[in-house]
Amino acid sequence: MDELYIKKVLDGDIDAFRYFVHQYKDKAYNLAFSVLKNEFDARDAVQEAYIIAFRKLGKFRGRSKFSTWFFRIVINEALKSSKKAGKEKYIADTRTESVDxxxxxxxxxxxxxxxxxxxxxxxxxxxxxxxxxxxxxxxxxxxxxxxxxxxxxxxxxxxxxxxxxxxxxxxxxxxxxxxxxxxxx
Amino acid sequence: MEKNNNHDRFFRELLSDSSREMPFSDFEDEVMAEIRMEYEKKFSGRRNIRLSWLFFILGMLSGIATVFVMSFYSANQPFAFISDNLLPVGIVFICLTIILFAEKLVKISFRRDNH
The missing domain is CATH 1.10.10.10 (Winged helix-like DNA-binding domain superfamily/Winged helix DNA-binding domain)
Structure with missing residues (x-):
């Protein structure tokens, strides 16, 4: 199904891109939120990831699933904005060694x-x-x-x-x- | 091994309700608006590249024509100083401009991420 919509988008039917937005937005948001821990930052990261995916869709060779390729972009974007905002959490290793x-x-x-x-x-x-x-x-x-x-x-x-x-x-x-x-x- | 399975079972159960959904109802429309803008930007960029080629070719033809006209007039005595002094400088200038602009235009036109 993804391949069909990729072809449509590459042929100039940009409305076909809505399929990807609708299909993967929740999972993408979930991943971005786990990194950024803020709903607005997560939304922005996912939005940016969709724009990058659209720009680079012509380069997608189909060696992996579209979702794998797209989630990689989402994660990179989320980690990038997390780094930019200095959000990476440091936790002193005071965790209990083994908790059952x-x-x-x-x-x-x-x-x-x-x-x-x-x-x-x-x-x-x-x-x-x-x-x-x-x-x-x-x-x-x-x-x-x-x-x-x-x-x-x-x-x-x-x-x-x-x-x-x-x-x-x-x-x-x-x-x-x-x-x-x-x-x- | 069994301990790992216990951990996995425990965590799967623990996190089963933790999946999140996009809380912004207008997200799809916003993304599609951005995508449309991106698409238009791409096409206006292509139009500008076509115009750049057109004006580059026109400029190149005018430069060549000017050189021909100047060399034609250089035969007449009052304009002899032009052919002796200014014409070689003009030709070098036109050649350099053509090379520099052609290189830039080729780079922009055949850039791989033109999408």
Whole structure:
């Protein structure tokens, strides 16, 4: 389907480009948000990515899927604006070495809505690349190989980032939930 | 291995509701407006390149014509100083201008990211 619309756009039917905007805007926004952690910055990054994709569509050779190629542009744009704004989060490595999933008892403490709130908060508190790795692997459900293609990271780099991201999330959730416990009791 | 699977299961469940959707309802229209502007810019750029070629060729022909006219008049005595002094300078100037502008025009016209 993507190939058909690519051909249409290249033949001069620019309205056919709306298909790509409609089809991929949510995933692209999700990825940009995980890096930039701000809805306006994420929107701007995705918009810029669409313009770049339109400009470079003639160079797209179809070796990978259009979505892979496009999400790579989105991620590059998001990382670029994150760097420009000096947003890359530095977290001192005070994370607990190994926290078992069982020790994050999120279900026992808070309701479903609160859960979503705390998870979003924890995602915002972890470094951009780690949040991006979690989003790609657990939310968008890409394989490590696909993540490698989209981000340009190596396989081992992806695995290390995922490991660190999990650690960071456990740490953040523990901190947030221990505060919640103190408030409750 | 099993520990990793536990982590994965836990995280998949944890993040299952965390997917976000574009919250700006006018996003598609805004992007398409930008794309249209980009498309028009591309075509106005192409039109300008065509005009540049036209005026470049006209200028080149006028330069050559001027050189011919000047060399024709140089046969007459009152204009002899022109052929001796100014004509070689004029020819060098026209040649340099042609080379420089031709190089720039070729670069702009055949740029790969002209899209």
């Amino acid at each position: 999933p069982g020790h994050v008892e999120i279900n026992d403490i808070v309701s479903r809505d609160q859960q979503k709130y705390y998870i979003d908060l924890a995602m915002q508190n972890i470094p951009s690349k780690e949040a991006l790795a979690l989003t790609l692997f657990y939310i968008e459900e890409y394989s490590v190989e696909e993540i490698r293609e989209i981000t340009g990271w190596t396989e081992s780099n992806t695995k290390v980032l995922l490991h660190r991201a999990r650690k960071s999330m456990y740490h953040e959730l523990n901190v947030l939930l221990s505060t919640e416990k103190k408030t409750l009791y």
